[in-house]
Amino acid sequence: MEHNWFFPPHDGVRLADFAQAVGAELLDSAQGDRIVRSVSPVDRAREGDVCYILSRRFRSELATCRATALICERALAPIVPAHIAVLVTSRPHTAFALAGALLYPSAMRPERMVSDAGAVSPAAFVDPTARLEADVSVEPMAVVGREAEIGAGTRIGPGAVIGPGVRIGRDCTVAAGATVQCALVGNGVIIHPGARIGQDGFGYGPGPKGGMIKIVQVGRVIIQDNVEIGANTTIDRGTMDDTVIGEGTKIDNQVQVGHNVRIGRHCGIVSKVGIAGSTRIGDGVMIGGASGINGHITIGDGVQIAAMSGVVSDIPPGERFGGVPARPMRDFLRDIAEISMRSSSRGRKKGDKDE
Structure with missing residues (x-):
């Protein structure tokens, strides 16, 4: 890849310091003064880059x-060419994530669009009754409503709208074009462009004359605290x-969270998931992309839901579910295998008749 001016390389970190920062062991301490500046895929990495592998199937890329x-991991160290310094850890994926944060700190959240850091742009509108702590940045065309409160170090991107009475904590980012209303937001929260937080939930009763x-x-x-909400995701406010x-939960782009939903701590919810109203989701739940979650059900702690699943009823803690309707993964995989066998059998019979 040619030089990327959007995310230029780091000025450089000594390999010994780098290893300590990412929680890895440098196998050859004599290489501690070598410098790393950027991350890269294995097959096209160059001097100054750091990369990672998770299994032997990537051996050809070396x-x-x-x-x-x-x-x-230590077991893979012998396959690494001699000219490459080896950093061993039991959690290489985690170490590589820490490496990216160290070498590209500006890429960890939506960046400021203009250069007046810590300032309220004259092209923004901040209601006189709003309260902003020190070092709050409000970019052009953003609106901060009456009696809103924003904590120190928070950035409000261009065109973002912070509604009346909203409370936003410290060191948050509300990116371009996002709207936040009827919400209380903790510290360290990242809201990506176009997200919609706190609008009406979808609730209707039957009319006396139809409709x-x-x-x-x-x-x-x-x-x-420390929640991340992806671009164009919508989170409806509650009915009553x-x-x-919950703290530390990460929500991908284009996710719909209905009214009264309660999501626990440190969950991961992938793109295009739809969660209907009043669902309860426990801690550490992982939901694969394009899954649909029925309303008024409970999903227990530690549950994993495969992509494109349809969850219609409660799931006990620790289970792995998949399919439509979602069922225990072993049952889902058995059903898929049976369908595949039947299809193959029908294909063979048809071929025999054609002959």
Whole structure:
């Protein structure tokens, strides 16, 4: 890849210091003064790059690797070419994530679009009753509503809208074009461009003469510390209760979270998941892309749900489910195997008749 001016390389980190920062062991301490500046895929890594491998199936890519250092488990160290310094760890994926954060700190959250750091742009509108702590940045065309409160170090991107009475904690980023209303937001939260937080939930009752009558939505959205919310994701406010996103949870782009949903701590929810209203999701739950979650059900702690699943009923803690309707993974895989065998059998019979 040619030089990327969007994310230029780091000025450089000594390999010994780098190893300590990512929690890895440098096998050859004599290489501690070598410098790393960037991350790269294995097959096209060059001097100054660091990369990682997770299994022996990537061995062929090492033939063209010219990286300064490679992160891997100890069992894989013998297959690494001699010119590459080896950083061993039992958690190479985690170490590589830490490496990226160290070498590209500006890429860890949506960056500021203009250069007046820590300033309120004259092209933004901040209501006189709003309260901003020190070092809050509000970029052009952003709106901060009446009696909103924003904590120190938080950045409000261009065109973002912070509604009346909203509370946003410290060191947050609300990126370009996002809207946050009827919400209480903790510290260290990242809200990506175009996200919609705190709008009406979808609630209607039958009308006396047909049609539907809107049910009032007077709850809030509570977003706890260190949550990340992807671009164009929507999180509806509660009807009369709160919609809650637990500490450390990461939500991908284009996810829909309905009213009164409560999501636990440190969950991962992948793109295009739809979660219907009043669902309860425990801690550490992982939901694969394009899954649909029925309303008024409970998903226990530690559950894993395969991509494109349809969850229609409660799932006990620790289970792995998949399919439509979602069922225990062993049952889902058995059903898929049976369908495949039947299809193959029908194909063979048809071929015999054609002959």
